[in-house]
Every structure is written in C-alpha cells, then in structure tokens.
Amino acid sequence: MAEFASPPLPHSAQASPAAAAGTGTGAGTGADVNVGVGVGAARGAGVGVGAWVGSAVGRGAGYLLQATDLHSHYGASHILHGIDFQIARAETVALMGRNGMGKSTLLRTMLGLVRATGGQVHVMGTNMTTAAPFQIARAGIAYVPEGRGIFPNLSVKENLIMAARAGRHGQADWTFERVMDCFPRLRERLAHGGAQLSGGEQQMLTIGRALMTNPELLILDEATEGLAPLVAREIWRIVAQIRQSGIATIIVDKNFAALSALADRIQILVKGRTAFSGAADALREQPELRQRLLGV
Amino acid sequence: MDFPTFLIQLLNSVQYALLLFLIASGLTLVFGIMGIINVAHGSFYMIGAYLAWSLTALTGHFWTALLIGTVLSVLLGFALEWLVIRYLYGRDLLYQVLLTYGLILVFEEVRSLLWGDDVRGVDIPGALASSLRLTDNLSYPVYRLAISVLCLALAAAMYWLIQKTRVGMMIRAGSANRQMVQSLGINVALLYRCVFALGVALAALAGMIAAPVSSVFPGMGNHVLIVCFVVVVIGGMGSIKGALIASLLIGLVDTFGKVLHLEIAGIHLLPELSSMSIYLLMAVILLWRPEGLFGAPGR
Numbered sequence A: 001m002a003e004f005a006s007p008p009l010p011h012s013a014q015a016s017p018a019a020a021a022g023t024g025t026g027a028g029t030g031a032d033v034n035v036g037v038g039v040g041a042a043r044g045a046g047v048g049v050g051a052w053v054g055s056a057v058g059r060g061a062g063y064l065l066q067a068t069d070l071h072s073h074y075g076a077s078h079i080l081h082g083i084d085f086q087i088a089r090a091e092t093v094a095l096m097g098r099n100g101m102g103k104s105t106l107l108r109t110m111l112g113l114v115r116a117t118g119g120q121v122h123v124m125g126t127n128m129t130t131a132a133p134f135q136i137a138r139a140g141i142a143y144v145p146e147g148r149g150i151f152p153n154l155s156v157k158e159n160l161i162m163a164a165r166a167g168r169h170g171q172a173d174w175t176f177e178r179v180m181d182c183f184p185r186l187r188e189r190l191a192h193g194g195a196q197l198s199g200g201e202q203q204m205l206t207i208g209r210a211l212m213t214n215p216e217l218l219i220l221d222e223a224t225e226g227l228a229p230l231v232a233r234e235i236w237r238i239v240a241q242i243r244q245s246g247i248a249t250i251i252v253d254k255n256f257a258a259l260s261a262l263a264d265r266i267q268i269l270v271k272g273r274t275a276f277s278g279a280a281d282a283l284r285e286q287p288e289l290r291q292r293l294l295g296v
Numbered sequence B: 001m002d003f004p005t006f007l008i009q010l011l012n013s014v015q016y017a018l019l020l021f022l023i024a025s026g027l028t029l030v031f032g033i034m035g036i037i038n039v040a041h042g043s044f045y046m047i048g049a050y051l052a053w054s055l056t057a058l059t060g061h062f063w064t065a066l067l068i069g070t071v072l073s074v075l076l077g078f079a080l081e082w083l084v085i086r087y088l089y090g091r092d093l094l095y096q097v098l099l100t101y102g103l104i105l106v107f108e109e110v111r112s113l114l115w116g117d118d119v120r121g122v123d124i125p126g127a128l129a130s131s132l133r134l135t136d137n138l139s140y141p142v143y144r145l146a147i148s149v150l151c152l153a154l155a156a157a158m159y160w161l162i163q164k165t166r167v168g169m170m171i172r173a174g175s176a177n178r179q180m181v182q183s184l185g186i187n188v189a190l191l192y193r194c195v196f197a198l199g200v201a202l203a204a205l206a207g208m209i210a211a212p213v214s215s216v217f218p219g220m221g222n223h224v225l226i227v228c229f230v231v232v233v234i235g236g237m238g239s240i241k242g243a244l245i246a247s248l249l250i251g252l253v254d255t256f257g258k259v260l261h262l263e264i265a266g267i268h269l270l271p272e273l274s275s276m277s278i279y280l281l282m283a284v285i286l287l288w289r290p291e292g293l294f295g296a297p298g299r
C-alpha cells in the first residue's frame, strides 16, 4: 500500500507544464458538452470545476490503473521502453502518438494481454502485473479494442448479455435497458448477427458490451477509426456521456480536437517512450510541439 | 423389405445415429471451439464401455454404474485438459494429432492393465430388458428405444446449453475471439476445461449406454473414431447441428447400405459397396459442399 501514500510519479515528459494530476475531472462540462469535431475550446468551464481527483490520491485511494516503468516485447523487438502511466477515478486520459508508437501495446500490456517484460501494473492498488486478463477485467476495467472485436457469430443481443456482470462493488447501473437507451440504433438490430452491422454500429455494440460489465474504467482504442465524420461524432457524444456518468476513460485516437475537448490529460508516446504528458491546453498552445510529436 | 422389417431397420439406424451424435458432438465441439483435433476421442467411448462393465460388476447395478461412470469421466476430462490438452491450444495440427495419438496408446495400455484384454458383456438393466412386439415374429428391444430417447434428451439439453444460455454464448464467443472474451472478465481457460470435460463425458456416456447392446472389447473406440470424423467432416467442422444431421445420414446410409447389400448379394453386385457407403456419402457431400453441411466456409 506504500505506493499510494507516495505522490504521483513524475512523468518522463519533455514538456509537462500542468502537473500530471493537476487538472480537474471536468465534472462541470455539462450535458451540453460540445464535442463537435474541430471545436478546440469546447472544454472551457470544465477545468477546475468539480471534485479534484488528485485529492483522492492524496488520501490514499490510489489510481484506478497505474503502470510503472513498463517494458514489453513482441518476440525480440523491444516495444515499450519504461512507460509510466496512471489514471485516477473518473479521470479521462488521452493517449496519442503516431502509428506504431506503442499505444495499443501499452494498453494491451496493462490489460494483461501482452506480458510485461519489466515494470509493474497496479489495478486499484493491487499488483496485477502477472494477472490473467480476465482478472484484470473483473477488477473493473473494460476494453474496446482496435478493430472492435465484436463476436460475429453471436447476435447483437447475445453480444451484449453474454458480457453482463455487476461491477466489483456490486453496482449494476448499466443494465441491458440502459445500454439500449444509450444506443437506440442497436435496439432495432438486436436479432441481427454481429457481422451484419455497419462499422459505426459495431463500434456502438463494442462500447455497449463493455458497459454491460459495469466498469470503473473504460479503455477505447481507436474507437472512431474508419468511421464517417457524422458517425464518429455520434461516438464522441456517447463517450462524453459515459465520462459524464463517472466512468474513467482512456482514449486512444488521432483526433486531437475531439480529444482535447474531452481529456483531462494527454499523454503522447514516441517509440515506446512518453514524450509528453500534460493538459490539452498546453499542447494546443504549442503547435510546433504538436507537429513534432503527432504530425498534426 | 416389408414394413415391420423396415421399421426395425429405421429404429436401429436412428439409435445408432444418435449414439454416434453423442460421441461426435464432443469431437466437433472441442474442434470448433478450442481448435483441437483430438484423435483420442474414440478412447473415451471405450473407457465408458469398460467403466460400465466394471462398475456394474462392482455395484451390481447398471444405473449406479452409469452415474459413477459419468462423474469419473468428467473428472478424467478435467484432468486431461489440465495435464495435456491445454498445451495444444494454438499449436500446429501435427502436434495435436501426435500427442492425442499418444494418448490412445496410453489409454489402451492402461485399459489392458486395469481391465485385461478380454471381450466383456454388460447385461441390459432389468427394467428395460423387455421387447415391444411389432408383429407375430418381430419385436424391438425396449432398451434400444431408451437409448434413443436418452440421446435425444441429451441433444436437446446440449442445444439449449449452447444456444440459449449465457455460458453457451460465452463458449461460442470464445471460438470467435478468445482474447476478447477474457477481456470481458470471463475465465476462458476454465470454460474450455469444462467444454472438454463435457465432450469426454458425452463420449464416455455413449460408451456406457452402448455397452449392453454391443460387446465391450479392446480397441472398440478406434472404429467409432473414424466414423465420428466422417460425421464431423460431413456436418461441418465445429457445427453441432451439422453433427446431428450428419449422424442421422450416416446412420441411415450405413444401416440400409448393409440391408440392401444383403438383398443384392445374390447377384454379387459390388458387395464391397455397403462397407464403403458412408465414405462415398462423405465424398459426394464434400464435392458439393467442401466445408461440410454447416461448416463455416474458409475455415
């Protein structure tokens, strides 16, 4: 438990103007949150409003998920070179970086799907570096993988109910009905096979399925990739809603504008190392840094 | 062929088919869901038959033997998955076939040590030892009917389990994307161990209930294994529904192939045809549908 009492580890950031855990949860970004693509300043009033998650850390509640000096390999190739990452309750963290920089690998290593070859992963204070993926999921972490990962041989309804589970504190807020209310388009397609859905619907199904596990942390890897702008906007609206409901989220995406509107913090990976970690505003004000790290 | 004879042959073929289905369903389940080709699957049928024989001798009661035998075969399935099969997931077919072939040798050796090499018989349990009279000189044993009924009930239960329950959904989901199922908080390793044990128990149960109508002998699993593979291939690898239909087809073709052979034997017209009939059926079906009746194309 000692690791909680200690202050958050410093980020190996080249530039981290806002201290890592120094931004608010943004609980103040009301229901009218404008996540419209390209609206850079949508967050505005969100900063600094609401209970500061950092104080919870100070009291020892700890991070939902914390990676310390994480290394991982695919065969002989060294992909992650000592990454520190952490996310607190109800926080939204964006993970960015160009193609092949290790974002998905970081997520998959924290989820136990790729074995860490160095460092540690703690889930709510428990060392789960070598835990099985299902144990990590049961600790309250839901995963929406790159490429979606719906079960094409199951109907839409089956995809959802097979995942249904109460959270680790017995919370069952996300019922089948609530998920249906959140994704009305799925309701019309309950009997369809998973493979018959459009890309956007598949993405909604994967997110809905993740919510059926009543998670405390939702991890979205490229949730809008390959979707038409209108559909992508719908996904962003849903993600904002989920965030609003108090679920912490880690979002990997290429859309800086949409992410900076949602995220409390942005962490950028370059070749398996953290190149930046800080508030979105700091990055917005430094176009040349952004250009260098992200190419946008 | 007069009607009563036809009826008897039909009942025989259905009973044979359903028994076959019980064995083949485990084989196809384990292949379709876990991606494992288990050539030792026929051995479970033999083990079941020997269990029925020895446990009936021990307890003096066939149904008690059936119950204990089922429990033992579930345990065997769990142990086997844990000791051997789990190392085969995702491996090349060659490893799977070699290792499970090795298991056949082990099982035969253990059977020889435990139960000897003699042919054994099991009495038909008293309550079902009677026959139904069809005509003055034709009757049908009640026990064979009971086999069919039990098999049908098990097939229905399996359909319900796989298609209607959440566990069934998890099992099917696992066959599509095992990692994703894990990431939803489901212990896939345990789930698969159960599926494997289920397959073992079904095959052993088939052996146990078949024991009173067929003799119990060394190597009895091998012939059954080959026919089961024919069933699985015709039905489509991994399809339970396909296995059921294919079993019925094979049952009909095999039984009536033999009968027709008897009838045309007088003219010596292709006497070998009857023993080849099920393989011919397989060849024709594969020419028509290379992936089998209900197989996923490109698998």
Ligand SMILES: Nc1ncnc2c1ncn2[C@@H]1O[C@H](COP(=O)(O)OP(=O)(O)OP(=O)(O)O)[C@@H](O)[C@H]1O
Pocket: A074, A075, A077, A079, A097, A098, A099, A100, A101, A102, A103, A104, A105, A106, A146
């Ligand atoms: N299964 C694998 N086997 C070997 N190398 C891999 C594997 N998966 C990814 N890599 C390599 O690891 C590196 C990091 O990949 P990763 O998928 O984590 O990147 P990413 O940041 O998620 O990229 P993208 O934006 O394209 O999704 C890349 O160089 C990639 O080629």
Ligand SMILES: [Mg+2]
Pocket: A103, A104, A105, A146, A221, A222
């Ligand atoms: Mg990726």
